[in-house]
Amino acid sequence: MATILDGKKLRDKILAGLKNGLDKLDKKPQLVVILVGDDPASKIYVNNKKKTAEKLGIISQIINYPSDVTEQELLARIKELNDDDSVTAILVQLPLPEHINKDNVMNAITPAKDVDGFTPANFGKLFSGQQPHVYPCTPKGILLLLDEYNIEIAGKHAVIIGRSNIVGKPLAQMLLNRNATVTICHSRTKNLADITKTADIVVSAVGGKIIEENMLKNDCIVVDVGIFKDETGKTRGDVNFEYASKVASYITPVPGGVGPMTITSLMLNTVELFKEKLSPAARGILEVSGVLDE
Numbered sequence: 368m369a370t371i372l373d374g375k376k377l378r379d380k381i382l383a384g385l386k387n388g389l390d391k392l393d394k395k396p397q398l399v400v401i402l403v404g405d406d407p408a409s410k411i412y413v414n415n416k417k418k419t420a421e422k423l424g425i426i427s428q429i430i431n432y433p434s435d436v437t438e439q440e441l442l443a444r445i446k447e448l449n450d451d452d453s454v455t456a457i458l459v460q461l462p463l464p465e466h467i468n469k470d471n472v473m474n475a476i477t478p479a480k481d482v483d484g485f486t487p488a489n490f491g492k493l494f495s496g497q498q499p500h501v502y503p504c505t506p507k508g509i510l511l512l513l514d515e516y517n518i519e520i521a522g523k524h525a526v527i528i529g530r531s532n533i534v535g536k537p538l539a540q541m542l543l544n545r546n547a548t549v550t551i552c553h554s555r556t557k558n559l560a561d562i563t564k565t566a567d568i569v570v571s572a573v574g575g576k577i578i579e580e581n582m583l584k585n586d587c588i589v590v591d592v593g594i595f596k597d598e599t600g601k602t603r604g605d606v607n608f609e610y611a612s613k614v615a616s617y618i619t620p621v622p623g624g625v626g627p628m629t630i631t632s633l634m635l636n637t638v639e640l641f642k643e644k645l646s647p648a649a650r651g652i653l654e655v656s657g658v659l660d661e
């Protein structure tokens with residue numbers, strides 16, 4: 368049976384270290400989350416982000432716009448937040464309604480407050496081998512989890528299913544930076560099982576039943592980013608867990624694997640951006656907590 372990659376346990380450990388460091392500082396970071404519309408899943412994610420931030424002493428607010436907000440209005444608000452020194456991190460929850468150009472919104476966030484690492488400056492730095500202000504949260508969380516279990520990445524064949532800007536693309540680059548051989552699969556990939564069967568590490572980030580019997584190699588590592596409710600209302604991931612947990616050496620559960628690590632990375636990124644504004648002494652206090660090194 369596979370060893371469970373326990374995202375909740377690692378989350379609790381990292382956040383305790385972060386809280387410890389933040390408690391010693393007078394100044395606190397402020398994370399502002401912009402949510403457009405009333406998508407129930409997005410609402411839950413955003414509220415979780417706020418709650419987690421507040422537990423750590425990070426000041427947090429959600430700005431909720433109706434789904435018919437204009438792009439202009441959003442852009443004006445982002446400019447205000449960019450110019451407000453008390454705001455240290457800005458997150459625009461995705462997806463946005465269709466009438467809003469997501470690229471214009473991302474481009475408007477100042478890179479030093481871009482807590483997702485999604486702006487062209489930060490994304491471009493990631494892909495050109497430069498140091499971005501922060502790395503995107505879900506890929507970062509996945510790497511933290513693999514590292515916690517001392518899973519070697521260099522030389523492994525990593526197969527990522529999903530090519531989104533949120534997970535697939537940045538994760539591919541981050542695994543490449545760690546010397547993995549990376550294959551990205553997507554909805555037009557032919558013979559997916561032939562490819563996943565060659566994978567040492569499989570990451571599925573689709574949101575559907577993707578990994579079924581006979582698709583995995585013995586002792587591979589399985590990371591399941593998908594989360595949705597099946598026909599019976601049960602929360603599950605992209606991977607047939609019953610099958611995969613018998614074949615793999617390590618596997619993330621859903622829930623309790625990647626999800627908690629995404630939020631952990633968001634907190635780490637919030638502190639990382641804040642750290643850039645601190646004196647060397649205050650920065651030292653946060654570094655003692657031992658969680659800010661990439």
Ligand code: GUN
Pocket residue numbers: 458459460461462483504505533
């Ligand atoms: N929607 C789903 N995941 C994410 C994320 O990591 N960041 C943002 N901004 N929106 C998301």
